[in-house]
Amino acid sequence: MADARRQDRRPVGRLVLRVVVQGVLLAAGLAVVGLGFARFVDAHDVVVAHRSAPVCGSADIPPGADCAQRESGRVTDKKEQHDSDSDSYILTVAREKASPETYSVGEAFYDDVSVDTVVDLKVWRGRAIEVSYHGHRAEVPSTPWMSSLWVGLLIGLGTALTAAGLLGPRLPDVANLVGVILFVGIITFMGASIQLMGRFSLPLALALSITAWLITVAISTSIAME
Structure with a gap:
């Protein structure tokens, strides 16, 4: 009888263990x-989120809220890239607080600047998210x-x-x-x-x-x- 009871308990124990697992x-x-x-x-x-973020220094920023900073940069190089599908216009900009970076801009933006032109940068959490100059703006895509x-x-x-x-x-x-x-x-x-x-x-x-x-x-x- 005792052996039969132990055998009956084994399937129940396995089932409980399996359900727990x-x-x-x-x-x-x-x-x-x-x-x-x-x-x-x-x-x-x-x-x-940077699209709706206020610019640092604005009067209506709540305490502790994230904000976008403004920096200036200098164009150090410009390059056109042409292929069968599209044309690309690339600016290399030296930042104040970071190493130079490249930005893809529109043709009008590209034509309106030259090497040594000072452009404006919008920086969000250390990353440049927008470059602008005299009404031209180019958002920097994130990958x-x-x-x-x-x-x-x-x-x-x-x-x-x-x-x-x-x-x-x-x-x-x-x-x-x-x-x-x-x-x-x-x-x-x-x-x-x-x-x-x-x-x-x-x-x-x-x-x-x-x-x-x-x-x-x-x-x-x-x-x-x-």
């Missing part, structure tokens, strides 16, 4: 995905590759853990989980890069991202079950 995987996955979305919001703030890579890695890993947690008593194969991480990571990296470089508004970017992630979770869970 699945719950931990699900909770960990959602936490990592949340961290990935938080990283995306931070990247969005860096790339887009948030590293931020997008981190977002892709975190959401890819979190989605794999979430998929494992949703599979109930059946644990997925490790190779399938690695496939989920790569699949979701690459898709997320591309989507985050497009939204950040496209300057999507934050509500729209989050709505699109969360909808895409929910669809991806369903697909990833199916992949992990195969």
Whole structure:
């Protein structure tokens, strides 16, 4: 009788252990995905928030608020680049507090300056975000590759853990989980890069991202079950 009772308890114990493991995987996955979305919001703030940021020194800036600084720079070189699709006009500008950088400007802007012309720079968190001169303005695009890579890695890993947690008593194969991480990571990296470089508004970017992630979770869970 005692041996029979012990044998009956073993399947129950395994089931409880498996449920606990699945719950931990699900909770960990959602936490990592949340961290990935938080990283995306931070990247969005860096790339887009400067558009509405006040200029440092303005009277209406709240204490402790971020502001955009004004610097002057000197044009040290200018170069035209022509190809079959388009023409590019490049200025190299020596900054006051940083090493020289190159900026792509319009043709009228390019024609209106020469070497040694002093131009104005708008600086946000140490990065020049706009160059201007006598009414000409050129916004400096940001290429948030590293931020997008981190977002892709975190959401890819979190989605794999979430998929494992949703599979109930059946644990997925490790190779399938690695496939989920790569699949979701690459898709997320591309989507985050497009939204950040496209300057999507934050509500729209989050709505699109969360909808895409929910669809991806369903697909990833199916992949992990195969």
